[in-house]
Amino acid sequence: MFDGPEPASGGPAREVRTTCPYCGVGCGVVATVTADGGVSVRGDAEHPANRGRLCSKGSALADTLVPGEAGGRLLHPEIGGRRVSWDTALAEVATRFSDTIAKHGPDSVAFYVSGQLLTEDYYVANKLMKGFIGAANIDTNSRLCMASSVAGHKRGLGADAVPGTYADFETAKLVVLVGSNLAWCHPVLNQRLLAAKAEHGTRIVVVDPRRTASVDGADTHLALQAGTDSVLFNGLLVHLHAQGHMDAAFVADHAAGLDEALAAARADAPDIATVARRCKLSEAEVAAFYAEVATTERVVTVYSQGVNQSSQGTDTVNAILNTHFLTGRIGRPGMGPFSVTGQPNAMGGREVGGLANQLAAHMGFTSDEVDRVRRFWNAPRVADKPGLKAVDLFRAIEAGTVKAVWIMATNPAVSMPDAGRVRRALARCETVVVSDCIHDTDTGRLAHIRLPAAGWSEKDGTVTNSDRTVSRQRAFRAFEGEARPDWWILTQVARRMGFGDAFGYESPADVFREHAALSAFENGGTRAFDIGALAGIGHAEFETLAPFPWPWRAGGQPEARLFTEKRFFTGDGRARFVPVTTTPMPRALADGALLLNSGRLRDQWHTMTRTGLAPRLSAHAPEPCLDLHPADAAARGLSEGGLARIVTVAGEALARVHVTDAQGLGTAFLPMHWTDRFTEACVIGRLVDDEAVDPHSGQPDLKRMPATIHPYRPDWTAFLLTRRPVEPAHGGYWARRAVAGGHLIEMAGTGSVPCEADADWLPGFEPDGAAIEFSDTARGGWRKAWLSDGRLEACLFVTADGRLPGRSWLAGLLAADGLEDGARGALLAGRAPGARADEGRIVCSCFSVGVNRLIAAIRDGGLTSVAEIGAALKAGTNCGSCVPELKEVLRHAHQREVA
Template sequence: MKKESSWVKSTCAYCGVGCGIKSRINNNGQLDIKGDEEHPANKGKLCTKGLTLAETLINENRMLTPHILNKPVGWNEALDEAALQLQDVINHYGANAVAFYISGQLLTEDYYVINKLAKGFIGTANIDTNSRLCMSSAVAGHQRAFGEDCVAGCYDDLEAAEVVILTGSNLAWCHPVLFQRLKQAQKEHNTKIVVIDPRHTATCDIADLHLAITPGSDVALFNGLLSYLHNNNKFDQDYINAHTNNIEAALATALTQDTNVSQLTGISEEQLHTFYQLFANHPRTVTVYSQGVNQSVSGTDKVNAIINCHLATGRIGKLGATPFSITGQPNAMGGREVGGLATTLAAHLSFDRHDHWQLLSDFWQTDKLVTQPGLKAVDMFDAIAAGTIKAVWIIATNPAASLPNSNKINQALAQCPCVIVSDCVNDNDTLRHATIKLPAQGWSEKSGTVTNSERCISRQRRLLPTQGEAKPDWWIINQIANRMGFKDSFNYTNEAQIFAEHVALTSVNNHPNHTPRLLNLSGLSHLTEHDYDTLLPQQWPINGDGITHQRLFSDGVFPTKDGRACFIATPYHPLITQRSASYPLLLNTGRVRDQWHTMTRTGLAASLADHIQQPLISVHPTDANHYHINDNQLVTVTSHSGEAIFRVRITTDVSPKQTFIAIHWTQQNASTGSVCALIDEQCDPISGQPQYKATAIQLTPLTYTTDAILTTTKAVAFTDLPSSTALYWVCKKVKAGYQYCISSNLTPSTLEQILMMYFMHSTQHDLRAITHNSRRAVIFEHGRSIRSLLILPHDNHHHFTTSSNIIDHDINDLKVHQFLNGEDKLIDTDIVCVCKQITKQQLIDTIASNKVQDLSTLSCITTAGTGCGSCCTEIENLLNNNQD
């Protein structure tokens, strides 16, 4: 038996909270993971996704070797070919015919090197990041108000505030660790919580006030707040006079719609008054905003409307008083620091200032530095579709699944002559178009730094050996840069050297005489490689004295030419949609609790698949009745851009005429469950961020005759089946392999014949059974059951799955007998507590049989809620709904 290794500190792979973890290899050679009690972001807490990181570290779907045109090759051949193709495009069509699309999954060192190569040496600004889809409106809003993209507050402000406003943020599911901190603050300090969201989300369960605003009306709501503060003498006039500009224009714009706020937002006058009083009468107020604000055609104005209210009351960067942007990716902030967006230069330098451009040109010692911003993400892929961009290098992201109008994105990539993709996975929607595939290290293998939502820089450390021939992203970029003739400027041998260069750039001419940038890491200028390896989490700015700063702008000084913040006039514009008689419903999108992005990582953890197992569309009962739709029924959802199929969840969490679909499903895990096939390409004119929250759609109920459940130890390819076989299928991970739920218009016998022919054949033996209402089969190889099949007539009112425990090394005859004879229990699984694998029905039964009335008692009996705590509000709802 192997000896356990010592604990190594690193950071979680998921959201922008940036939780610290501790990891070690246990006696069984597996990775143990727990929260780092000393990390300031999470103080030892982790959510379900963080706790199950070790489950995702499997060989499934790993890219292990480079490929050219889907044929495996050596690294030298792949790198030579990539460099040759990029150079050939530049020689024939110019540098702007080359583009790069990168990711908040990259480490800061990777981000820095690719940005330097593109903007500084190839000479193209056509490099953008998937942070464009998440946080670019916040970036633009910060730049307009503060002069620099800076988050003023810190997580401790959530615990110090008297009032916390969550707008466009389902904190309970998207940033669970912060939600737990806020919930605890509410319990200890009676913090008042306001949630602004068209939907009723899990976050609303702790809200003192839920404002279910009309989608897209945030600007009207916060303009109304600014007017209220003015009309009730709640402005901090001394602060405004000393530290700001342009209050007159912003206030005049807000006052023009002052009397119509209730009508525009759909919020009653009573609720508006309650909200405005809470803000006005509590100096310690934090406003948290996230994707629900940013992902809009008016996202930048929404951000500035929020900031205007904080500037008017002097609540910027003070204890428990600040606007606070929460990022969606683990290094979205780090990417912004090094200029990952097409509209920015490295180190918070600006295209708008010649002295900034000259500083960077001199620092990099290049005469090719771009002078103008490049194409933002949507525009970039439009240029690929138009053929003006001939080569694109995509790194650590999946635009074919995540950009709006994904059908168009797939068509653009399919016709692009050169599509280089660096990734750690071997197959996703984007990789299917790759002409060159380069295997990159994944989380647990790579090393570098990330910056979280509160500007805290943390080390992400190597925990496990690298699989196959994968390499660090910075190494791949470095090698191609060398082959393109830039060896003198790309001679890095480790990530510590890149970080040192990044630190040095933030320090150059960054002092009071040059309108200082707050992004200043000069206090880290003397780090040795050992110091870098042992770097502790710390927030920037880190000036020459080595002192870090939790909050920014506390002194009222801003990184603008005159040191003042700027109010921005934010006129309200009604939501631009293409709703009509043909497309009468409005689609909102977002995340679910236990999945992340396109499930490249979370989809490998069986325990994370149980909470929400399929791509669902939430529909209000009124609309379900109008369309004659039952719960769990399949529907075709159609927009101006495309169509997809989803299973219906009837709920009052959405309002009439509004729907909701999660973003996570792709061509790898569902036949037609990608929501981005529906999303229109409307973008914020300032930030270029797409509007994911308001797409006009219609619903068409689907009729079908047969359901099937195929459970298998290895993934299967449904593309091999005749097109008429499956109307719909979806895949989820189970402990023994994968489970596919299939809906078909074929008869049970015909469906059985096809599935047996393609997936259920064996050189060993199989057992089959036909009962009065089902057809069943189990396939064996070497004494092990490797696949099972269950086919049932479709039931309009229920959607069932079955236990996967007959696919197992140690399966016994009794379990097989029970399955084949229909004696196993078909279950409508609904896991509430993922950490402890406790179902909804178990909790309901325990509440009833033990007459449980409180969470602590229920948790003591069942252990539910004693893991990460993300499920506690859901459990409390069950308690409230099941009391006598």
């Protein structure tokens, strides 16, 4: 049995260098583990990605290391919900998959994996499926975020390879952010960019339909019509060529296909007037942007999910690449296209063939490449054709052609488009295996077999970030329960399926060596990915391996920048211009419908299985909010803080309303993070259908879903503070978030006010202790609290008039060991005895600074700038992602003073 790291036991505190498990920035983290097992984290000042900085999520990593069942961990293998031994569980997985393959062939089984896996986990999964099962039905949730960039890079560059490095953010003269809210989704990179702006005058242009937090630091915001990015860049290509801003030597000697690409661009965006009309921008805005790009040599174009998550994402990537090829702005410092990854190891997964349409080590399915992988692995059954991409994979499960699926470190019952279809598919699938560190996920509830996987702090291996930097993720805590690394679980199943000779790994270093060796096997510079210099790395060297960029070829040095010699990974070594034509929006927008967009919030990550454990990360956006332009809200009878019903062809949702002129007219924005564990009424995957996918990448369109939006007017509202999580079942709205000591659930519904006897609306809610209660007949409601040994266990407030007390003081009581004098009597009133400051909604999550404390400090201290706020309260001095909101609070505080 693989034992993993030793638990802490006495002695001085130790420090372990590891890597953050969140976004693709790949920040280095120093974890300090005390003798009693306590953990604190700080940014690694020696890591090239972050140089010591961490965002709000990274800063709170220690808060998410909640042990055992309290942290929601899956601690033991289970079959049919019953605990079993590892031997029993592994044998059952191997038998089920082997029997299915014997009866229905290798294409009847599939893996669905994740950018949360380490590269070593990914490698073993890919080798087992494609090399020894003999099918390519392994796809990854990177299909939902990075597939369009992969396809665009391969068409234009000949390889899935980001050309530049983060240092280009600091040496560029102009940085264009396209569909990238860098300030919230990659805050550490945004801080590096803003520092360059302050020091060197770097100009920033944001191209985004929404006025995001990234606009705060920008010089220009182009609020174009959603889905018209390719029009803007096609027009830029036409303009640059017409005005003579072409690197003729580069195009002649190092690129191909310009005439065809220009012809397509001229048909799509012939002039500035056409671009302005189609993008819904002014001609002056377009002309100024084009002139700035034309006259600035060092331009970096950063793009992310606003480009990728579209049914024409690949073409938009190539429209961006085309402009860099025309001007020769690639392969040199401070210039080039730059795809910012969403997940910590999306790139590492692609290095080992995690996508269904690729083999390991950046190889495809040509006969030569299949033969090469077959010989290296000594695997006679290597898959010789692409497998099913994510959307088609779950459709095949629904149709019954895929009869067994193994899902690792991801939650497709929430994150996939048409999540209802995914749930139906898994519910009827003959065998569903889920490997996860979390016990109760939406997907896990549909599993026949659950396997406890190691989580961050226990896992050991490597990850690759957005600028191709490979970093070690090191374990510094013992495994929870019987959890084990994913590579180990896969290896054990492979051995039980009869493939033991090829899966003799005993450590992640064993896997890494083989991965490195394959990357160099018969490469000779023909493939971008090559870390052959590390094919012979020893265990001790692996333990101390410092971050490095690939390629790192045998006998050479790591290469931070690609294409410096102007040779690309195509057959003739030339970059490829790709003709791009903007396609119509995939779904018709009916009268009165709005265009629904989805995306990330500042302090949450994916489906909140980790960040949802940290109270300070839930305090900034405690409920799912639908952002609406004031005119759109008014036209629908919606107001700030009310509830809205969102209806699409795929499903319905309920969300709190946030009215803001940062949202474009005719559009709406809804965050992607909430699940059935946190609010059954607002799972974004249930609102987006899976009909529109990019024809080249298979990536679903997650940014442009027509939706009708109506008021939801509840007859009653309530909130519950409790030490144990509860999932209400009243059929209306509810949203749960972590608070210190427990959970806060906001509720609203229609019909009669629930009474205490209606136990079914709060299933499983059985608080300890004696109850005190108060019937609020004037407001048509009631209040009740449960106390045990002088400690608050839970309190429930229900009203028919919509008026409820503030939550901060009551939540503080839940975290306390006992009630203070006077607190018991004030409990059901919901108001603290005497004067007590209420923090209010958290603005700065890094230092837990709320809006009420900010306003008081601004007024009492006469603060006039964000810098003064930082000096007084520390707010905004860490990751900086709250700075735009601090400016808003400052502005409103002074406006109220003037009024």
